[in-house]
Amino acid sequence: MTALILSAYATISRGRQYVGMMASPLPLSLRDVDTYLTSRPVTIDRELLEEAIFALDDVYRDEWANDQSDEDEGDDEG
Template sequence: MLGAYYVISRARQYVGMNGVPAPLSVGALNDYLAAYGEQYARDEFDEVIFALDDEFRDRWAEKNKPVEK
């Protein structure tokens, strides 16, 4: 599933002046599954991919937190 997450995250959109990573969309997962097929139960697949994405975005936010003066 890590490989799937890598491929799916290539479709990520970034928003705002700081280029904040937007959450992955269900459409991006659907596009991946249409191209590569389902190897896992869909509910488990979605849960893992979205959990990995949440972790990525949490780490990004922590790393890019504004400096307090």
């Protein structure tokens, strides 16, 4: 099941949208998950899949924000 969720997340996140000068990643939406499930029905509980996808997305976006903070701190030192 883990492989299925990771594969679904990878596919769904390919359609991610970005905003601003920093190209900040927007969170995935329920519509993104719906689009995926329309084209690829899965046998696991939909609520579980949604929770997992959104949790993975939260981690990704947190890591992205941390990376940006690290880069900003590096710019201040030089």
